[in-house]
Amino acid sequence: MTSPILSINDAVKTYGSIRALDQVNLDVAEGEFLTLLGPSGSGKTTLLSAIAGFIKMDGGSLTLRSEDITNRPPEHRDFGMVFQGYALFPTMTVRENVGFPLKVRKKPAAEIQKKVNDALEMVQMGAFADRMPSQLSGGQQQRIALARAMSFSPQVLLLDEPLSALDKKLRADLQWELKALHNQLGVTFIYVTHDQDEALSMSDRIIILKDGSIQQQGDPNTLYNRPRNKFVADFLGKSNFIDVTVGAQTGTTLQCAAKGVAFNVETDTHNAAGSDVKLALRPERLKLGAPGEEFLPAVVKQVSYLGERCQVIVKHETLGEMLISCPTWKTDITPVAGLAVSIGWDPDAPVVLSED
Numbered sequence: 454m455t456s457p458i459l460s461i462n463d464a465v466k467t468y469g470s471i472r473a474l475d476q477v478n479l480d481v482a483e484g485e486f487l488t489l490l491g492p493s494g495s496g497k498t499t500l501l502s503a504i505a506g507f508i509k510m511d512g513g514s515l516t517l518r519s520e521d522i523t524n525r526p527p528e529h530r531d532f533g534m535v536f537q538g539y540a541l542f543p544t545m546t547v548r549e550n551v552g553f554p555l556k557v558r559k560k561p562a563a564e565i566q567k568k569v570n571d572a573l574e575m576v577q578m579g580a581f582a583d584r585m586p587s588q589l590s591g592g593q594q595q596r597i598a599l600a601r602a603m604s605f606s607p608q609v610l611l612l613d614e615p616l617s618a619l620d621k622k623l624r625a626d627l628q629w630e631l632k633a634l635h636n637q638l639g640v641t642f643i644y645v646t647h648d649q650d651e652a653l654s655m656s657d658r659i660i661i662l663k664d665g666s667i668q669q670q671g672d673p674n675t676l677y678n679r680p681r682n683k684f685v686a687d688f689l690g691k692s693n694f695i696d697v698t699v700g701a702q703t704g705t706t707l708q709c710a711a712k713g714v715a716f717n718v719e720t721d722t723h724n725a726a727g728s729d730v731k732l733a734l735r736p737e738r739l740k741l742g743a744p745g746e747e748f749l750p751a752v753v754k755q756v757s758y759l760g761e762r763c764q765v766i767v768k769h770e771t772l773g774e775m776l777i778s779c780p781t782w783k784t785d786i787t788p789v790a791g792l793a794v795s796i797g798w799d800p801d802a803p804v805v806l807s808e809d
């Protein structure tokens with residue numbers, strides 16, 4: 454990374470015995486769309502609030518373009534913010550709301566007018582300038598909140614679950630719009646969500662948090678296809694897990710044995726012979742065939758049709774139940790409960806997980 458716009462160094466925040474932030478280190482690159490993702494209580498909002506300056510950290514420091522801002526009050530950090538509890542001012546019009554950050558910064562009236570118009574155009578809400586917030590839908594209010602956060606051209610935009618109150622279809626539309634805005638403006642976005650699909654679809658990089666510490670970070674493709682541990686594999690998408698005993702490893706080829714089943718796995722990790730490891734296997738990497746076609750016999754237990762894909766639970770005699778996701782347009786086999794099938798996977802499909 455070229456020199457980061459923002460660095461969080463050894464951030465610690467405790468509430469009694471809870472470590473909401475546990476030695477968090479993070480560099481944010483200029484212009485990136487960075488997402489903080491984790492389950493409820495993992496520390497996402499705490500980290501964003503510490504960056505915003507709403508809470509004081511118990512330890513660690515924050516730098517903005519190499520300048521220490523750890524003790525700088527929020528209003529002097531100059532970040533744009535779209536927070537859950539940071540609603541529009543109900544007694545101000547849309548125009549006044551969007552102009553508010555500029556007014557606080559004592560900008561001249563002509564500049565305020567121009568920037569407000571620009572910000573409203575940006576979120577396609579120019580026609581709504583004279584309405585009151587109560588006369589807008591939830592999605593429109595979110596667009597105005599975004600326009601307000603952007604009106605003063607901040608270097609960094611902090612967004613805490615800005616779409617969580619919206620219905621699924623509108624949320625998906627606004628995800629596209631937010632991503633397009635990000636591409637167009639080149640502003641650094643730090644985005645909090647607990648929605649995995651939202652994180653995967655919008656982010657340049659995802660930070661996965663659990664109990665106040667970073668579990669893994671990377672681009673969506675790396676995190677999804679190369680999860681580091683069980684928590685990440687389980688939290689980001691669905692996974693089958695297989696406990697195996699390691700045989701010999703020759704280069705990248707690992708011999709594995711699990712409950713009477715032997716197979717090879719291609720891996721870039723190094724594993725000692727005789728050790729026990731856990732593998733993650735994504736449902737779409739499992740293959741479903743007629744009996745004898747793939748290498749393990751199994752029986753279909755349950756099928757769930759999802760439109761473009763169908764989810765099939767199969768049972769192998771010793772490995773137990775496995776989840777398979779197949780495209781529904783591939784009709785060489787129609788899975789129904791009770792059907793005898795076979796299952797298999799390519800050697801590069803399983804991922805060797807780390808223990809922690």
Ligand SMILES: Nc1ncnc2c1ncn2[C@@H]1O[C@H](COP(=O)(O)OP(=O)(O)OP(=O)(O)O)[C@@H](O)[C@H]1O
Binds near residue numbers: 468491495498500
């Ligand atoms: N003001 C507070 N007082 C006491 N504990 C707090 C406070 N704020 C947060 N916590 C605790 O710190 C931990 C992290 O909370 P945080 O709100 O950052 O999680 P989160 O990942 O944003 O969760 P959610 O998705 O539910 O918003 C939680 O265990 C929470 O209960």
